[in-house]
Amino acid sequence: MSDKPVTMKCPLCGFEFEKANAVCHHGCPMGRFCKLIRCPSCQYEFPEPSRPLTWLAKLIHPPRPRRPDALDLTGLDAGETAEFVGLAGANESRRHTLSLYGLVPGVHVTLQQKRPAYVVRVGETELALEADIAREILVRRTA
């Protein structure tokens, strides 16, 4: 499907966004011939990642392993409470939806159950999520 959102990550601030959301100057004469992308979060401009470029970048900077202090929801046991850190590799709309339910960085979430679907409690809101989404929810165990 052509309307599948292309997600990209800003190399400067790490913000992930859909390609369609990349901002550009109005009235720029380059128009669609411009191959630069501007991050909507920090306004940093960078060339559209191409395959050889990505390969080169990986060669120079091998991807770092995931931050050890942050684990995803699936790593928690049912009944555990942890601090919500952020979303890994999700698209803008999913992040947005979750934030509307009160799932914003810094809040504490309690994992209530894992099967047949994940149920987390954020404040007084109980949210049911699928495993796919639970895997993207990064949390940090608090003492």
Place this chain on the structure above:
Amino acid sequence: MNERTLILVGNPNVGKSVLFSKLTGKFVVISNYPGTTVEITRGEMQLDGEKFTVIDSPGVNELAPRTEDARVTCDVLRDHPDATVIQVADAKNLRRALLVTHQLAQQQRRVVLVLNMMDELDSCGGHIDVRRLSELLGVPVVPTIATANTGIHLVQRSLKDAAVPRWGRARPPGAPNVADGPAVRPYQDDGLTAINEVLSQTYSHVRPRHASFAQQLGWWATHPVKGLALLAVALSVTFWFVGLFGAGTCVDLLETGVFGRYISPWAIRAVDAVLPFPHEHETEVSDLKLEIPLTPAHGIELWSNEREVLSTNYKSEATGWRRLVHDFFVGPYGVITMALSYGFAIVLPIVTTFFLLFGVLEDSGYLPRLAVMVNRIFRAMGLNGKAVLPMVLGLGCDTMATMTTRILETRKERLITTLLLALAVPCSAQLGVLLAMMTRVSAAAAVFWFVLMVGVLFVIGWLASRIYGGATSDFILELPPMRRPLLGNVLVKTLARLEWYLKEVIPLFVLGTVALFLLDRAHLLDKIARLGEPLVRGWLGLPAQTAEAFLVGFLRRDFGAVYLLDAATGANPLLNAHQVLVAMVTITLFMPCVATLFMISRELGRKTAAWIAVFVFGVAFLVGGIVNHTVVWLGF
């Protein structure tokens, strides 16, 4: 006058509609399920001699038109730029409410913040400093318990103080910045810091040591094992209450008792007295039993009695307009003896019992939990658990359910759900009739019918999701707290649904009966029966007379089913057990009714509706025929 308009805005399931009906005295459907209100409702409120127009809007988590119902709310706000906004908030979820308040502030709306469900906040151990909150935001903040009528007048009194919320206060130095670290950065500050600041000053929470019973029950409902047990309980209660009590005892009482013994004979005598022509009505034995049902075939008999009553059958050589009018009202296809008795005596009790039970389930907060249980299964059909609400409601009325498919996010999901509703989800009226027919076949055949219907549902759903392609939306569903349903609300809601239903059903029944009557008069019924013979007799293996049933089945499938029921269980049944099974399968898969078709074309467009109709009828006859030939071939 614009400034006299009030708009109720707030997160889903916070009680906007309750407040609306308390303010205006006008009834709206209310339930414990996010997204009940899908259209706006207007009402009027009198206050100090002034008239206000109050508008109830669908719940939103943000004021951006991302989903269909959010679009409705945004449009309402845009169309009334000067209206005062009553923002209704769930006191337990203040953070989410403040997100909306923040956006209202950006739009420069004058706001009164209503903190509803204060009782639930108390019981979960939370506390809100209402005065401080009002100071910080600069708007009136009113704590209420709308269902208990607490604080409603305070809302009315504070309307004149409505103001634009103050935001953008500088973060105090040294306050921790919650948006730190690379994974967190993406959260642009949509006022989050400001909201956290307000929260920290006004909201405190001490978690109670023990979970309440309602909370416990809520957890059980989504537990992989206990959840299934609870589901089994819910299903058996439904089966007993709707299938056995509603479709058995109540229908018996109304059909045999009220209609068979009083209304029909009375109508026959009345018509005979007004329009006399030489004829004598036959009599038939009416056997009325009052029993507590245990299974479809057994029960504890409390009382029974037999009596002779007038039948619609008569022999007469007379012709002329008197006989025509006589037959129009009380003949075998009479408006009173057929349409009204089917509509009120058979459909009404079944639908009433279903809507009562559905109201209880809805208000308890069980349905979203059911969505959690079935999410995986629905995934295979290209849907997610959220589609369970339209599906369950479809067991009550498919037309209503088609309308609620709006809560689904993608067109793919709406289309597949609508298709499955039209095809294999029998509405309660039909289900009741089918249950009655089931007493004529063996238990094995009944089980076969059930498995076949579920099978068709899954196969067609799976195929449709393959063919349609595209992604299903994320399954992120808020689980509202489990609550004890309020009897009054359930009753009022049931009545409102019944009114809607009867307005839809009775005219269709009358229309169908009149059509049958006219066809019968013009001797076209026989011709149609003959025309349909290859299909009905050859392919389905049913007697040619049942073509009439399928004919009226086009109008309403339960009407067709009642017709088949008559053929299956009358004094000398027309159908044998195997034919009953084939008839059941075919009529279950029929298009629910003309009204559903109209609703589909309203929701999805005329072309799609036409395709769905063709497909549904095709599948119905195809599967019916296959069942017939398989059973014959196996030699049952």
